[in-house]
Amino acid sequence: MTVPKYWREIPQRYRLEAGKCKKCGYIAFPPRQICPECKSQEFETIRLSDKGKIISYTIIRVPPKNFSFQAPYPVAIIELDGGGRITAQIADASPEEVEIGSRVRIVLRKIQEEGKDGIICYGYKAVLEK
Incomplete structure (x- = not known):
């Protein structure tokens, strides 16, 4: 694993941070850019x-x-x-x-x-x- 990739993944690796779609509530872990359920691009960061x-x-x-x-x-x-x-x-x-x-x-x-x-x-x- 490269150092930059490792640092980018720290929130999800250490704190179990996920993305929760603001439109439909889908919880994506690891976080995503687009909701697979409703195609929204608006997420809030939550802790699992x-x-x-x-x-x-x-x-x-x-x-x-x-x-x-x-x-x-x-x-x-x-x-x-x-x-x-x-x-x-x-x-x-x-x-x-x-x-x-x-x-x-x-x-x-x-x-x-x-x-x-x-x-x-x-x-x-x-x-x-x-």
């Missing part, structure tokens, strides 16, 4: 909830090179309390523990490090609520 439930998931068994040490690991589509959906890795859980309907909390975690002296990328992951 850090809690939600798993509505679908898969198990990644053959991951990208930088994530091979974590395999197998679950990745889920999460419907957040208050609206909006995100896709996130489920951290600190075995694939057998993950179920549709499970409650999760979104947390900030280290995602990857680009080489010994490269940028350290942080972002969100989900953890199961016990």
